[in-house]
Structure formats: C-alpha cells, structure tokens
Amino acid sequence: MYYKRFTAAIAALAFVACNTPEKTKNGETDASAFSADSLVRHIKVLSADSFEGRKPFTEGEKKTIGYLEEQFRQLGAEPGNGSSYLQDVPMIDILSEPEPVMKVQAASGVMELKGLDEYVLSTPKTDSVIRLSNVPVVFAGYGVVAPEYNWNDYEGLDVKGKIVMVLVNDPGFNNGDTTLFKGKTMTYYGRWTYKFEEAARQGARGCLVIHSTAAASYPFSVVQNNWHTSELRLDNKDEKLLDAQGWITMEAAKKLIMAGGQDTGIIAKADIRGFRAQQLNATVSTGIKTKVTRSQSHNVIAKITGSKYPDEYVLYTAHWDHLGIGKPDARGDSIYNGALDNASGTAALLEFARVWKSQKTPPERTIVFLAVTAEEQGLLGSAYYAQHPVYPLAKTVGVLNVDEVNNYGRTKDIMVVGQGQSEMEDLLKEEAEKLGRYISYDATPEAGHYFRSDHFSFAKAGVPALAQGFGIDVIGKDKEYGRKMQEAFNTQHYHGPSDEYNTSWDLSGAVDDLQLLFMVGKRLAYGHNWPGWKAGSEFKAERDKSAAERAR
Structure with a gap:
C-alpha cells in the first residue's frame, strides 16, 4: 500500500514538473501569471445576485458591461472599438x-x-x-x-x-x-x-x-x-x-x-x-x-495593439450573458447566476488580458478580447460581430473561445470540440504535448456541440476557431470521476439557479487550460502563419476566399 501511494506521489510530482510552462531566457515564465485567485475574484463579482443573472436588456447587463469596461481599463487594454469598449448590438425581442x-x-x-x-x-x-x-x-x-x-x-x-x-x-x-x-x-x-x-x-x-x-x-x-x-x-x-x-x-x-x-x-x-x-x-x-x-445590447471589446502586424488579429472570446431571473427552483431561488456558464469564461477573458499585458515583449499581431452578448439566445452577439466586424475577418488569424472552465482539478487531457475541423487543433496538441498533456475529443460528436458556442459564428464566416472543453482524466482519479463531475453539472446545475460559485471549486485545472490557450495564442501572435481548415470541413471554402483576398 505504501509503495503504491509513494509511486502515485512521484508520478503526480513528475506531472506537475512537466506541466509547467517553459521559462523565458530572463527566467520568467510566459504563462505562469495565470491565477486561480484572480479568476475567483471576477467570477464572484459577475455571478453575484446583484448582477441578476446578466440577462441582456436588464440592470444586470448594465452592471456587467460596466464592470468589464472598468477591468479592461485598469489592466491597460485599449478600447477595442475606436475610442469605446462597446459595440452596440441591435436586437428584436x-x-x-x-x-x-x-x-x-x-x-x-x-x-x-x-x-x-x-x-x-x-x-x-x-x-x-x-x-x-x-x-x-x-x-x-x-x-x-x-x-x-x-x-x-x-x-x-x-x-x-x-x-x-x-x-x-x-x-x-x-x-x-x-x-x-x-x-x-x-x-x-x-x-x-x-x-x-x-x-x-x-x-x-x-x-x-x-x-x-x-x-x-x-x-x-x-x-x-x-x-x-x-x-x-x-x-x-x-x-x-x-x-x-x-x-x-x-x-x-x-x-x-x-x-x-x-x-x-x-x-x-x-x-x-x-x-x-x-x-x-x-x-x-x-x-x-x-x-x-426593439432594444440594444452590447459586446465588450478590448485590445492590445500588435507591434509588427497591427492589422492582423488574434481573438479571445467568451460570452458575458446568462439567463437572468426566471422560474424559482425547489429552494425558491429565481436568480440564474451562471457562475460556470459563463462568468468563468468571462473571468478567463480578463485573465488573458492581464497576462498578455504582463509580457515583456508585446505581441507582434493585435490581440483582441471580445466579450459577447446573447449567446444563450442563439449566439447573437458573436453573430452580430461576425456580420459587422470591427476588425476585418479576412485579417483575423484565429479565434480561441472559452465557454466554462474546469472547476474540478487538474487533468492530463484537454478536450477539443469539433475534431478534425481546423489546424488550430494541431497547435493545441503540440502545446499540450510540450507540457506532458494530451488532447481528447468530445465523446458525443453527434450532438453538434461545435455549433453551440460563439466560436461557431466565426467558423461560419471562415475564421478558424478553437472550441476547447475540459478534460476528464483527472490527476489522482480515474476518468469515470471526471465524467461524473461533468454529468453532475449538466444534470444538476446547467441553466439552473444552482449554477453558483462554490468554495469547493478547484480551479487549478482551469489555470492549466488557460495557459495552454495562451500558448496557442502566442504561436499566432508572434508568428506570421495563417492556420486553415482541414480538408472536408464545411468552413474551408469561405476561408479560401479570405486567403485570396489577403493575397491581392
């Protein structure tokens, strides 16, 4: 028994060692600035009862976009739509x-x-x-x-x-x-x-x-x-x-x-x-x-201007909205806080901005942070941006979308939704392997999860978009544990008032995943390559048109 515990401990330490981002020449780690404490701070604010479930057209929207504007400003991220952090999104109810x-x-x-x-x-x-x-x-x-x-x-x-x-x-x-x-x-x-x-x-x-x-x-x-x-x-x-x-x-x-x-x-x-x-x-x-x-909601946009190719763009996206106030549950709670879905992803977007601003060498391409509205109503905020882009889609290199983060601990795997769609998947695989991790795939691709979050609005427009999910191969547990954790959220809390922040959350796995997405973004931001769609993807033809447009 002792031998097994000792061996498991050594294996865990080995994973931790290889699961640490590479150090730069000056001894600092590019991605080590990601912080679970920082994520929690933002999640608590965004999912608080006072934000009323963050539904578009409500006081909850006003508080949410005000909070995001102020946080991006404090982080030193520039307004992403001219002199404004907001993009108006006209809608009909x-x-x-x-x-x-x-x-x-x-x-x-x-x-x-x-x-x-x-x-x-x-x-x-x-x-x-x-x-x-x-x-x-x-x-x-x-x-x-x-x-x-x-x-x-x-x-x-x-x-x-x-x-x-x-x-x-x-x-x-x-x-x-x-x-x-x-x-x-x-x-x-x-x-x-x-x-x-x-x-x-x-x-x-x-x-x-x-x-x-x-x-x-x-x-x-x-x-x-x-x-x-x-x-x-x-x-x-x-x-x-x-x-x-x-x-x-x-x-x-x-x-x-x-x-x-x-x-x-x-x-x-x-x-x-x-x-x-x-x-x-x-x-x-x-x-x-x-x-x-008729009314108007808002996307929130911030950016860090590229030093060498400022007119080429790498997008990080997340949706800030949730379901607002609705039918009470058995506890009498009627506020749909959306802590995991998607205060956590919005908090991750702020973390990306903070970590990118902390880099000693600014990105060569412009990094855009896009918090979109009305995802829960049919990806409307991202669809509006794709139809009315602030930055040309033909010059948008790729999109990395975060819709919920892992809240149950570190995993060896990181899941890709939409296997075989774009070369962004290959970049994630390479970065994961550097850290001793591996990519896994959506267990139910027949459910069409790739088409259910905001990255899809960009995919339709031809922009390679990475849909990341969280893994199930939890360190120190078996895969069944990870499956049960996901199933528990989907059956007990998803789109319900009980999706609230809990002190039992373990966001160490979220930090690992965000580090990986940062490293994929870094590959794009400090390079000049253009990832494409793989053969057989229904979005390839649209991107090929963009490539022809860039060549002119």
Whole structure:
C-alpha cells in the first residue's frame, strides 16, 4: 500500500514538473501569471445576485458591461472599438403566441395537430399576425444543400410559398455509412438553425424540423420550453426570414406524411444519396400573433495593439450573458447566476488580458478580447460581430473561445470540440504535448456541440476557431470521476439557479487550460502563419476566399 501511494506521489510530482510552462531566457515564465485567485475574484463579482443573472436588456447587463469596461481599463487594454469598449448590438425581442392547433387538409379529410404536444411553432418576423392558410407541405429530407458532400435535397424543387418538413441532424447519422458526410459526427448541416436558414434561402414560408431524441441529442421537452416564450434575434433588416419555424414530433410528422398520401418509408429513404423531395397532398393552416420589442445590447471589446502586424488579429472570446431571473427552483431561488456558464469564461477573458499585458515583449499581431452578448439566445452577439466586424475577418488569424472552465482539478487531457475541423487543433496538441498533456475529443460528436458556442459564428464566416472543453482524466482519479463531475453539472446545475460559485471549486485545472490557450495564442501572435481548415470541413471554402483576398 505504501509503495503504491509513494509511486502515485512521484508520478503526480513528475506531472506537475512537466506541466509547467517553459521559462523565458530572463527566467520568467510566459504563462505562469495565470491565477486561480484572480479568476475567483471576477467570477464572484459577475455571478453575484446583484448582477441578476446578466440577462441582456436588464440592470444586470448594465452592471456587467460596466464592470468589464472598468477591468479592461485598469489592466491597460485599449478600447477595442475606436475610442469605446462597446459595440452596440441591435436586437428584436419577439413573443410568439401561436394558435393552439394546426389544421391539416388532405384528400382523406381534415385532422388537427395539437400545439405543444405535437409541434412547437414561432415566427422570427415582426408582423403583428402571421396567417398560414392552406399552405402546401413538402418533405425535403434533411433540407441540406452541401456541395462539398455532393448533396442537395432541394435540387429541382420549388418550395416558394410552402412549408418544408425536414429531419434533424444529417444523413450520416442514421445511415450507418461512415463515409457519408461525417458519419455519426454532426456537421453544421445537421443543426436546426441551418435548416431554418436554408429553407428561408429557398423561399419557403415555413420549416418544421422533425424531432428525434437520438438525432437531436435532447428530448422534445427541451423544445417545448420555447412554446409561448419570447426569443431574441438580431435586427437585420435585409435578412431572409421564414413566416413560421419550429419542431414537430416524429409521430406527428408520420401522421402528416400519411395524410398527404405518402408512405412513411420516405423518411428512411432520405438517408440514401439520390433521394428526391416529396410534395405531400396536404395543406396546413394556423396562425401566430406577436408582441415585439426593439432594444440594444452590447459586446465588450478590448485590445492590445500588435507591434509588427497591427492589422492582423488574434481573438479571445467568451460570452458575458446568462439567463437572468426566471422560474424559482425547489429552494425558491429565481436568480440564474451562471457562475460556470459563463462568468468563468468571462473571468478567463480578463485573465488573458492581464497576462498578455504582463509580457515583456508585446505581441507582434493585435490581440483582441471580445466579450459577447446573447449567446444563450442563439449566439447573437458573436453573430452580430461576425456580420459587422470591427476588425476585418479576412485579417483575423484565429479565434480561441472559452465557454466554462474546469472547476474540478487538474487533468492530463484537454478536450477539443469539433475534431478534425481546423489546424488550430494541431497547435493545441503540440502545446499540450510540450507540457506532458494530451488532447481528447468530445465523446458525443453527434450532438453538434461545435455549433453551440460563439466560436461557431466565426467558423461560419471562415475564421478558424478553437472550441476547447475540459478534460476528464483527472490527476489522482480515474476518468469515470471526471465524467461524473461533468454529468453532475449538466444534470444538476446547467441553466439552473444552482449554477453558483462554490468554495469547493478547484480551479487549478482551469489555470492549466488557460495557459495552454495562451500558448496557442502566442504561436499566432508572434508568428506570421495563417492556420486553415482541414480538408472536408464545411468552413474551408469561405476561408479560401479570405486567403485570396489577403493575397491581392
């Protein structure tokens, strides 16, 4: 027993030794300035009850952006938007009030689908009333147009003025063919947000995504939570929008398909290359009333100007917002503090700024610190920045995003979300190996986690973006311990009032992870290389355009 404890102690000491950043020539360590105490100080402030859960458009937002401005100023980081630390983000808050049923008219007669139980519907439009009257329905497979995969569910199909009904995820998930798209790993084409966007581009009036718990990675109850609730969207006047968008249960979709004179076997046929969309001999009718509020939120931006290539940019990002005040939990607590999600990531952003300012040699490229709003409402702050960049995206080298930090101790691994997407992954792997660590990968890539945080807004625009998660190979524990810690947060605290700072948190692993992300940023900031997307990435073509633009 003594021998085992002694051996374990020696191994732990060896890991600590090799897990220390390399020293510079003057004896100081580049990344050793990261501090768990400093992280805790910011987390406590940002997740305090007085910040009211940091929801956009509230007093909590005012306190949050005021705190971030002051901290960046004290750290010596320059205003990132001209003379200001703020970027205005105009938004629309839409409360959709759909009618309780959707009437289906078919050759076999009339039937009704029940709202909430069988479908969920809303509108992104600001009209006071949306009326759908006898609108034709088309089953369009997965609703995907993916040239790099030689796949087009809309080929030869006119859906203008119609409702398209499409499957969630993409063909590789259900087919079992690992060479189709990315097999079980979800691509962006599998996300419901893409389905709505593509349907709007095709001229459809509406889109219903067919729900499957396995394919969506969450039960229908999750989307039911959006029934009769308000949703934020960006106030983009030239954006193509659907009249109605939502989800439908698999059972209700099958009822609609059969009513429309088709066999439900067409659902499985959608997985096969060459599938052609099917017009159903059925129409639907329903309506939606809306209440609309226009307002303005803010991204917070700071920078350290590069000494050699000031017009080339490395971005560190995190979202400052959370859910505000909502339904009380069993304890009667109604403040959704969001300590881990994402006061911790916002605190990390301030740490990055502090450590970068402490460097003896300033970065050659400009370092930008971007705290974005409304991530919880659909990545809206980062999407707005990507659409209205303060710094040209073609000159943005890469993005390192922090959405939650490890709060249960040091790990040998650091997780990459989105395996095989960009060369940023390779840089992280190299830096991890220098410190005796290794990278692991998202255990459930079919859930599409790569598309659920702010780095994705940049990926869509072609900028290589690293999505880091925390590892499970906890030093002195087994991997099951790390899995249980993650599961405990997801099941007990995620998006609940109990996501509060606790003195039992161990942020030593967070410090290790931030050091790694700093070192990746250093590789970019003191070099002149441009990481790209790997072959097969759905974002590669957009970056290739940027490369051509830089070459001109």
